[in-house]
Amino acid sequence: MSKVLLITGGASGIGAAVARIAAPRGFSVAINYRSRREQAEGLVTELRSLGARAVAIAADVSEPSQLESLYERVKQELGVPDAVLNSAGIATSSLRVEDATAAELERLLRTNVLGVMLSCREAARAMSTKNGGSGGVVVNVSSMAATIGGRPGNSHYAASKAAVDAFSVGFAKEVAAEGIRVVSVRPGFTITDMTKARLEDAGFRQVIAETIPIGRPARVEEVAAPIAWLLSSEASFITGACLDISGGGFAIASAPRQA
Numbered sequence: 001m002s003k004v005l006l007i008t009g010g011a012s013g014i015g016a017a018v019a020r021i022a023a024p025r026g027f028s029v030a031i032n033y034r035s036r037r038e039q040a041e042g043l044v045t046e047l048r049s050l051g052a053r054a055v056a057i058a059a060d061v062s063e064p065s066q067l068e069s070l071y072e073r074v075k076q077e078l079g080v081p082d083a084v085l086n087s088a089g090i091a092t093s094s095l096r097v098e099d100a101t102a103a104e105l106e107r108l109l110r111t112n113v114l115g116v117m118l119s120c121r122e123a124a125r126a127m128s129t130k131n132g133g134s135g136g137v138v139v140n141v142s143s144m145a146a147t148i149g150g151r152p153g154n155s156h157y158a159a160s161k162a163a164v165d166a167f168s169v170g171f172a173k174e175v176a177a178e179g180i181r182v183v184s185v186r187p188g189f190t191i192t193d194m195t196k197a198r199l200e201d202a203g204f205r206q207v208i209a210e211t212i213p214i215g216r217p218a219r220v221e222e223v224a225a226p227i228a229w230l231l232s233s234e235a236s237f238i239t240g241a242c243l244d245i246s247g248g249g250f251a252i253a254s255a256p257r258q259a
Helices: 013-025 037-049 064-077 102-127 155-178 202-210 220-230
Strands: 004-008 028-033 054-058 083-086 136-141 180-187 241-245
Touching: 004 013, 004 064, 013 028, 013 037, 013 083, 013 220, 028 037, 028 064, 037 054, 054 064, 064 102, 083 102, 102 136, 102 155, 102 180, 136 155, 136 220, 155 180, 155 241, 180 220, 220 241
Parallel strands: 004 028, 004 083, 028 054, 083 136, 136 180, 180 241
Antiparallel strands: none
């Protein structure tokens, strides 16, 4: 029987790219979405054409009851998850600390932090050998923003992703002896549906490129491939790690040379 992969926020971007790699490798794939129904169902049709079992399931990961129902639906329709990719996440617009409202911060943290933590809870309950499960792997999508506090106006987003890193490392240690691996991945600026429009501005694209040592944003496939590897048995000894998929991190301008 094929292994079961649940991808939160999987209708587009990094999650969808991972699904397209995982399906031909024998995974049954559950695509979770909040609002992108048409994209999720289109992706499921594509995955089924590759011979994979696949379903699209609507749920808002920031709502605990919906997240619990998501896992129950996956178990009913495909089986107990063997792998989970927590890629659902949101960002605020550029927001100075002094301008942030409690409502904006709560929305951000409920999705990016609470949603990941509760998804990991449900994964542990389903996978842990202590609970009768057969083990598995969880990959949480963080961000390179977590390493520097974010670009100006994105400190709240960066903090939410730093929380994902810290939680992932601690969670990994709790469940390592129960057959579960946990890894956090930190993509750099990546070309996705959400970023394409901004990158059409040549000036903005140049500014971003200049902050990346490799000199350009990542293609989504370049982020998805390492994640798919982490979900495989080839990464069986990797847990409690934070993997940078960043093109070298952040470039620091050199001081001008003396004549």
